[in-house]
Amino acid sequence: GQNIDQPTEMTATEGAIVQINCTYQTSGFNGLFWYQQHAGEAPTFLSYNVLDGLEEKGRFSSFLSRSKGYSYLLLKELQMKDSASYLCAVIASGAGSYQLTFGKGTKLSVIP
Amino acid sequence: DAGVTQSPTHLIKTRGQQVTLRCSPKSGHDTVSWYQQALGQGPQFIFQYYEEEERQRGNFPDRFSGHQFPNYSSELNVNALLLGDSALYLCASSLGLAGVRSQDTQYFGPGTRLTVL
Numbered sequence: 246g247q248n249i250d251q252p253t254e255m256t257a258t259e260g261a262i263v264q265i266n267c268t269y270q271t272s273g274f275n276g277l278f279w280y281q282q283h284a285g286e287a288p289t290f291l292s293y294n295v296l297d298g299l300e301e302k303g304r305f306s307s308f309l310s311r312s313k314g315y316s317y318l319l320l321k322e323l324q325m326k327d328s329a330s331y332l333c334a335v336i337a338s339g340a341g342s343y344q345l346t347f348g349k350g351t352k353l354s355v356i357p
Numbered sequence: 358d359a360g361v362t363q364s365p366t367h368l369i370k371t372r373g374q375q376v377t378l379r380c381s382p383k384s385g386h387d388t389v390s391w392y393q394q395a396l397g398q399g400p401q402f403i404f405q406y407y408e409e410e411e412r413q414r415g416n417f418p419d420r421f422s423g424h425q426f427p428n429y430s431s432e433l434n435v436n437a438l439l440l441g442d443s444a445l446y447l448c449a450s451s452l453g454l455a456g457v458r459s460q461d462t463q464y465f466g467p468g469t470r471l472t473v474l
Contacts, residue, residue: 249399287447287465288400332399344413345390345449345463347399 247271249348251333256354257323265318265351267333275336275343279307279318282330282350291318291331320353328355359384361450361466369472370438378433378469382450386464389431391423392447394468400447406431407453435471443473 248270257263269277276295280288294300294309294316306319318331330350336343362381370376382389388407392400402415406425420436429450435442448466 285445285470287467289465290463334399344402344405344415346402347392349397349399 247335247337247346249333249335249346251331251348251351253349254352254354256356257320259323259325259355259357261323262319262321263323263353265320265331265333265353267316267318267348269314269316269333269335269348271314271335271337271346273338274311275338277307277309277316278332278334278336278345279305279316280332280334280347282332284329288332323355325355325357328353361386361448361464363446363448363466363469365469366467367470367472369474371474372438372440374438374473375434375436376438376471378435378446378448378471379430380433380448380450380466381430382448383464386450386452387429388451388453389425389429390449390451390463391431391433392449393417393442394445394447396444403433438473440473443471445470 251267278293279291281291282288292307294307299308304321309316330352332350333348334345336345361383364379390405391403394400403417404414405412409425422434425431445468447468449463451463
């Protein structure tokens, strides 16, 4: 089975930096995704990590440590529009196919 | 280039009824996965279709069934609806079974909001 943990809620100030952590336990690991989801909308892709290290994409960066089963999403220069849920999801292989398993999401509130 | 489309947008049913949700994958994609997302939760994998066959299934009862058509579009059917089936149902498409492991290759549709009364 797979287990993915991330904080339920976080609050941060506009212009600040926030780090959202994700820990996972899975077999057949094939990569980790971060998605952003605004209320009532579909998840949108933010980042993908399959090798250890940091991937930077503009204001967003994602880190992966496979040996520790740990990832984080770093958001810089926070804007009010960054208020959303952030979903950590792990790709695992099995029976010749791949399955995406999501954590419960971290609801980020950005305050002025 | 059309993205993933789903219909209907919203649906209200009563307990015991049956419902069919529809999904058209992004142009060029041939694999469709369905997810159920309850309020305040992350999406939960229901099943995945490729070459008109169910390839993987999550922990959902047989009341949840699906189908994939030759044009790669897909349907999700839920029988004997329960109050707990109220959720946002998301469809995601990708290219091939292996495509879902690569970055930015699984695209989500806008979802169907199902309310069971």
